[in-house]
Amino acid sequence: MLPLTKEQEAALGLELAAKRQEHADLDAAIHTLSSSGYSDQMLIQRMKKRKLTLKDRIVQLENILLPDIIA
Template identity: 80%
Template sequence: MLSLTQEQETQLGIELATKRQEHADLDAAIHTLVQSKMADRMLLQRLKKRKLSLKDRIVQLENILLPDIIA
């Protein structure tokens, strides 16, 4: 099991909160672009890819900060 210092845990917590906010912002931007029906398909594709990579990082951070107790 990975042991984190309080400082490392704090830094990862801040990164997690930042990534969650960025993910929510991208979700809203994508939704707005789709609704406008004037969205550039390449831009949408890039935004969706970025959103997916953010989600992957969020899951990584959650697994570090909130490890399975049962495991």
């Protein structure tokens, strides 16, 4: 893989930070809804699915920005 330019690295870093924040926000929202006895399980399931999608992208971005040196 070609080395990233500083601009690409910065853009990916910003995306990573945004995805981590959204993941944390969803986690908090899911916890709040679940503990409040909120009954819309479909909404909670959609939120959990979105959270998993975000986690996959976070791992992908981390692998791009922090490649494993012992490959």
